[in-house]
Amino acid sequence: MAWGRPIVDPGEARLERSVLAGIAAFRIAALAWLIAVQISSRSKVGHPVADILGVAAAVLATAGITLLFRVAPRWVARPVTVVGELVLGFTLLAADGWVYDQPHSQSLGAAWPLAGVLTAGVAWGWAGGACAGVALGLGRVLAVHMGDGAPASTLSLISTCVLYAQVGAVSGFVVQRLRIAEFQISAARAREEVARTLHDGVLQTLAVVQRRSTDADLAGLARDQERELRQFLFGIEAGGDGLVAALRLAATRFERHHEGRAEVTVVEEPEIRRPGVVDALAGAVGEALTNAGKHGAAQHVVVYVEPDDDEVFVSVKDDGLGFDADAVAEGVGLGRSIRGRLDEVGGRVEVSSTPGRGTEVRLWAPLR
Numbered sequence: 001m002a003w004g005r006p007i008v009d010p011g012e013a014r015l016e017r018s019v020l021a022g023i024a025a026f027r028i029a030a031l032a033w034l035i036a037v038q039i040s041s042r043s044k045v046g047h048p049v050a051d052i053l054g055v056a057a058a059v060l061a062t063a064g065i066t067l068l069f070r071v072a073p074r075w076v077a078r079p080v081t082v083v084g085e086l087v088l089g090f091t092l093l094a095a096d097g098w099v100y101d102q103p104h105s106q107s108l109g110a111a112w113p114l115a116g117v118l119t120a121g122v123a124w125g126w127a128g129g130a131c132a133g134v135a136l137g138l139g140r141v142l143a144v145h146m147g148d149g150a151p152a153s154t155l156s157l158i159s160t161c162v163l164y165a166q167v168g169a170v171s172g173f174v175v176q177r178l179r180i181a182e183f184q185i186s187a188a189r190a191r192e193e194v195a196r197t198l199h200d201g202v203l204q205t206l207a208v209v210q211r212r213s214t215d216a217d218l219a220g221l222a223r224d225q226e227r228e229l230r231q232f233l234f235g236i237e238a239g240g241d242g243l244v245a246a247l248r249l250a251a252t253r254f255e256r257h258h259e260g261r262a263e264v265t266v267v268e269e270p271e272i273r274r275p276g277v278v279d280a281l282a283g284a285v286g287e288a289l290t291n292a293g294k295h296g297a298a299q300h301v302v303v304y305v306e307p308d309d310d311e312v313f314v315s316v317k318d319d320g321l322g323f324d325a326d327a328v329a330e331g332v333g334l335g336r337s338i339r340g341r342l343d344e345v346g347g348r349v350e351v352s353s354t355p356g357r358g359t360e361v362r363l364w365a366p367l368r
Contacts, residue, residue, distance in 0.1 A: 046099065113136050134165045284341045
């Protein structure tokens with residue numbers, strides 16, 4: 001897995017191709033500058049054959065990577081390609097002190113090695129890009145120690161390493177943010193498409209059920225389902241007013257549908273900053289309450305909330321029928337609706353139950 005690289009959706013292919021296209025343009029422009037520098041500095045070259053070979057290697061690498069980008073764009077960011085370009089860039093920078101025998105303003109590689117650092121940021125994230133930049137900066141340090149020209153100051157060498165590291169880190173960070181933005185945009189578009197499809201079908205059907213049904217429980221269920229579906233379709237978080245409000249709403253729903261009593265006890269309102277945690281906990285508690293009423297025939301349920309230093313603890317304890325947790329396999333409700341939700345936000349779940357003595361579902365989720 002790439003360092004600092006998030007999980008992405010299929011839209012990343014288009015994004016990555018666009019970024020790599022920009023780097024390809026930079027690589028070609030940097031190659032043109034490299035050739036111009038070598039022509040203007042040819043009188044200072046002490047080993048012309050090595051100089052020509054270095055320029056030729058940069059030309060071949062640029063042509064090969066450009067062709068690879070046209071036929072298989074994602075291979076440009078594969079480790080074998082990135083490492084190969086970085087090795088060549090390091091070689092050009094390190095050989096500079098040996099190729100030239102007089103002081104000169106531009107190194108043998110000029111700006112061309114930066115293309116490899118930029119690509120490393122795309123492939124490996126900000127940390128990988130920064131490490132690649134430091135490695136190439138050390139090539140410049142090696143060149144100074146090998147060279148016969150005027151030595152560079154320590155501050156100049158450090159500045160070069162820092163510059164290369166910054167280029168790699170910024171490249172990786174920007175691409176990471178673009179990936180996240182692309183994921184969010186894709187999710188919003190998908191939600192819009194689903195909303196357009198369902199608006200004239202499912203939502204209207206639920207509305208008709210509410211208006212025409214003579215069964216209060218059925219009408220209430222249709223109302224709850226319509227509200228939850230609208231919350232999903234239009235991007236409204238179930239816990240928009242906070243976790244406690246969402247849990248009290250779930251408790252009210254339990255009392256309406258299962259004719260039991262649900263209490264929400266809060267030690268302190270948790271300050272949850274991590275995205276998705278409120279929705280995950282509210283959904284998991286709602287499923288636990290449904291299980292308590294539907295399968296456990298519980299008449300009294302206590303939902304307990306207590307924040308800790310870096311996580312929030314929620315307990316759902318009922319007086320229902322209970323079950324033998326070791327003998328009964330987890331159903332879809334517990335496995336997907338409860339454990340699955342908590343797994344997605346980095347939380348965890350424990351279930352304790354005894355036949356005839358009720359069930360307790362314990363949930364932990366990170367605050368940040």
